[in-house]
Amino acid sequence: MGERLAAHDADVIRMTANGQKNLIILFVEDDLNVRETTTDLLSFTGATVLTAASGHEASRFLEANDVDLVITDLSIPDGDGNWLLGWIRSSPRHQNTKVVIMSAHAQDERVEAGLKAGADGYLTKPFDPGKLIATVTRYLNSASGRADF
Secondary structure, three states: EEEEEHHHHHHHHHHHHOOOOOOOOEEOOOHHHHHHHHHHHHHHHOEEEEEOOOHHHHHHHHHHHOOOOOEEOOOOOOHHHHHHHHHHHHHOOOOOOOOEEEEEEOOHHHHHHHHHOOOOOOEEOOOHHHHHHHHHHHHHHHEEEEEEO
């Protein structure tokens, strides 16, 4: 299950026991059941999965921490997914952070707006678990420069 950590704790989990960089996903979803189920699935990528329930909670965390991938629902409270995407892309610290947006509606104009605003990709909910893992692994590989993960 995803961890809710204070900002200063993220740097501690950045390094694995053997000194390699631990990849970190920030998953932003307000629905507790979806957040817990998806976090369990994301753990199969081998990355550490941290969670936030709103746009502002995620931005506060990102102000002090680096992550390799942000996955955000578009319909979240306190700053929606596109607001969070804009915040990430305007932050010098996170301009190159990979961002995947999620929506229950594939034809949602907010998905198109998110892609135009710099999202690296999107997933339609409900999503196939295998597609989720494959998509996330591809972005983590890209973020880390690894050929496989």
